[in-house]
Amino acid sequence: MASAGIEKVRDWILGRHPERTELAEDVRLLDSRLVDSLSFVELVYVIEDASGAEIDFDSIDLEDFQTVAAIERAFFARGES
C-alpha cells in the first residue's frame, strides 16, 4: 500500500503532465524527461515537503529519484525495514 506521501509526489508529477492519467512506479522519470533539469529542484522540495525529510543537495544520488519506487524506497520507507 503506497503511503500518502509518495502519492503527493506522484500527483505533482502527473499535475505537470496533463496528457498522462497514471504513472507506474517503475517509469524512469529523469531518463524520460518527465522530470527535467529545470523541474528537478522542485521535485526535491516536493519530496521534502511530503516526507518531512531534509535532503542534502551535496549528497544527492540521482538513482534515488529515477522512479516513483526508488523515491519511495529512499525517502518514505524509513523505519519500515
Place this chain on the structure above:
Amino acid sequence: MVSDLIDQDDRFRGILDRLTSKSIDDYYNPYRLFEWPASLPDDMWWMSPELTTTHGSEAAATLSQEQLFALSRYESINFYSLNVHGIRELLIEVVRRIHTTGFETPSEFFHHFIGEENEHMWFFAEFCLRYAGRIYRQPGGGVAIPSAPSPRVESLLVFARILIFEELVDHYNSRMALDEQLHETIRAINRIHHQDESRHIAFGRELVEHIFDDVRRTATDQELLDISSYLRRYMAYSFESLFNPQAYRDAGIDRPLELRRALLDAPTRAEAERRVFRKTLKYLEKTGIVR
C-alpha cells in the same frame, strides 16, 4: 557560423572592439579592491527590502523587524550563492567554446569575459564564506543544458541562458548598489558587478541575436517553438531559485517549504517576476527568440 556572421557586421565588430577596450581600461584588482570588515551588523538590511522575496506578502506582515533583517541576510547569501553557481556554469560553457571553430571573432572578448567572471565568482564566494560560513548548494552543481537538435541551437540556449541570468542578477545589483540602507561593502560588490555586467549584457544581447539569426535560417518551426518555450521556463526557474527554503529555515521560519509555496503562488510573485524580466522579455520578444 557565428564568426562569419559577426565578421560581416561592422556594427557588431565595432561593439566588440569598444567593449574589449573598456574591459582593459576599467581593469581592477578585485583581491585588493574591497574592504572586508570582520563582521557586518545583524540589525540592518543586507538586501534592499523591496527586493526580498517576502516583500509585500501576507507573510511579511506577521514577521518582526528582527526577523525581516535576518531574512534579508540569508536571502542575500542565497543571491550571491546563485551567482557563484551560475558563473561556474557559464564559465564552463564559454571555456568550451573559446578559440574553437565558429567562435574565432568573439574569442578576444571571451578572454575578458572569463577573467572578469572568475573574479566575480571569487568576491561573491568570499562574501558568503566570510559572513555566513557557507555557500548554499544546488543539486548536481547546476542545471544541465537540454539536448539540442544541433550545436548551433545548443549555443543559442547557452548564451541566451547566460544573458537571462545576467539580466536577472543585474536588476538586483543595480538597485542594491544605490541603496543607502545597505552596508558599504554590500553596495560595493553590487556596484562593481553591475559595472562589469553592463558590458557583458551588451555583448550577450548582440551575440544571442546573431546566433538566433543563424539558427532561424535552417530551424523548423517546431524547433523555434521549443527554444521559445524552454527559455520561458528557464526564466521562471531562475526567478524561483530566489525563493530558497534553506534561507528561510536559516532565518528561523517555522515551515520554510510552505512559505516558499505561498510566496510563489501569491499575486506579488507575478508582479515581481514581471519587473525583474521587463527589459529581458522585451528584448527576447522583439528579436523573435521568445514568442
